[in-house]
Amino acid sequence: MSKIRVGIIGTGGISHFHMHGYLAQSDNCEVVAACDINEPKLKAFGEQYGITKLYTDYNEMLAKENLDAVSVTTWNSVHCPATVAALNAGANVLCEKPMAMNTQEALQMEEAAKKNGKVLQIGFVRRYGMDAHAAKDFIDSGAAGDIYFANVSYLRRNGCPGGWFGDKRYSGGGPLIDLGVHVMDLARYLAGRPKPVAAYGVTFRNISATDDDGTPKAWTIDTSGGEFERNVEDFATGFIRFDNGFVMHVSASFTLNIKQDHGDVEIFGTKAGIKLGAPSEYYTSDGKNGVLDDEKYNKPSGFNDIFDYQVAHFIDCVKNGTPCIAPAEDGVALMRMIDAIYESARTGKEAIIEY
Ligand SMILES: NC(=O)c1ccc[n+]([C@@H]2O[C@H](COP(=O)([O-])OP(=O)(O)OC[C@H]3O[C@@H](n4cnc5c(N)ncnc54)[C@H](O)[C@@H]3O)[C@@H](O)[C@H]2O)c1
Missing domain, CATH: 3.40.50.720 (NAD(P)-binding Rossmann-like Domain)
Structure with missing residues (x-):
């Protein structure tokens, strides 16, 4: 070819x-x-x-x-x-x-x-980071047992990128759809891609992070292609249920009163829990702690690398x-999870994901 x-x-x-x-x-x-x-x-x-x-x-x-x-x-x-x-x-x-x-x-x-x-x-x-490979291999080997819970977050203290990212008409939403999607996908991928069936979610728009002159704080304000509004949530949290009993809690923020930006992907099974990182760590119910540091994960995992x-x-x-x-089907599953959290945030009730 x-x-x-x-x-x-x-x-x-x-x-x-x-x-x-x-x-x-x-x-x-x-x-x-x-x-x-x-x-x-x-x-x-x-x-x-x-x-x-x-x-x-x-x-x-x-x-x-x-x-x-x-x-x-x-x-x-x-x-x-x-x-x-x-x-x-x-x-x-x-x-x-x-x-x-x-x-x-x-x-x-x-x-x-x-x-x-x-x-x-x-x-x-x-999914292409070495932390993801290490965790996937560990889970796929059965060492973590049955996976039943994930706790994931992607939190910025003051990091709305501005421009279109802040305008629902161009972005579809705020930190949940922009940042949460990364860690939600990773947890669902590691859990074996179960089917989401329901979600409960809440969004907040409490903090108007502005410069002294009232300009929204942002990394970039690029007005090309339209006049952008600032109408997305600054924090979202949600709880998603899956068809196999697995559950996931997610939190994502553009602005939140925390010490510093951070994000975690923790995933828990009947035999062990894993916290992704460099290197990823695991913890077992019989008191063992360890790191997933096999030679094969010793490859660069910077932004350009992944x-x-x-x-x-x-x-x-x-x-x-x-x-x-x-594949596309995983993107669809993520959009179902995100839509359900936003719907629940609107209604105040659990959103059932219909198929
Ligand atoms: N995977 C990641 O870690 C990651 C990080 C940042 C952004 N993203 C995603 O990448 C996408 C782009 O984000 P970005 O930060 O590069 O934004 P950006 O604003 O820098 O770039 C978007 C570009 O799309 C152009 N555009 C808009 N409508 C167009 C059209 N009809 N035809 C051709 N071009 C058009 C805009 O003019 C702009 O140059 C978003 O979906 C974002 O969520 C992913």
Whole structure:
């Protein structure tokens, strides 16, 4: 097979990590085209990577470039339309997390992948970290027993990225859909991908973190593509039940009065509990503590590294037909969990996940 022809839709922050991954795979693929509605950003991206086929309309790029693979790295509200268009144009897709704005969109994307017989990989990048590998191997070996509870968090003290991240119309929600999704996915993946059946959730918008002049504190305020509102929750917490009895508690914040940013993934079984980290640790009911530090986990797990592993897996799936470890159905399951927490937060009652 000749080199896989790749296109990038959305040339913002995270697209550079996808590019890093594609460049590491340059024996197998080439990024030949890129698209963004923000022309200056697109042009700078093209210059940085020597990509000359630049488009402000992804439909035009898909019609002209005969792409085998596409990374969808836009803000969340464009994940569904861009992914469906790319799949219908015959490309395989690596779509950033969260898969979509809601379950309904995620189902449309899953259907488009099935209909076209293409790979749709969701950007659950934490699955490729060595901590995740160590925990998965330990659990799959039976050493943790039956997994029945996970406690996961992704908490920032004052870290709303601003811009579209703070506007539900573009993001679909706040820290739950943006940050919580990473740790919720990891716990569900490690627990053997059970089916979510119900959730109870609460969201808060209590803290208006502003500079002295009233400007919301944020890492970036990028108003390209629209006037962004600031209407997402600043903290969310929820409790999810699964069909096999497994339960998960999640907390996620953009702003919360804590000492410092932190996040935990703890997962508990009948024989042992595991806390992910570098290295991951385990604790057993007969009083043993240990670390999961086998030589094979001794590989770099920085941000660029896990994106490289993720892209390498995507290229492997496209080129060799290797089964995808982060398929559309897992993205759909995550959107069901997120929708149910937001619905419960609205109604004050447990939300039942209907199939
Ligand atoms: N996996 C991770 O750890 C991680 C980290 C950060 C962001 N993300 C995800 O990556 C995605 C992008 O986030 P970001 O931080 O790069 O945001 P960003 O704002 O830096 O980039 C998004 C880009 O999408 C472009 N865009 C919007 N609509 C478009 C359209 N119709 N066609 C082409 N381009 C369009 C915007 O102009 C912008 O340049 C989000 O879904 C986010 O959740 C994932």
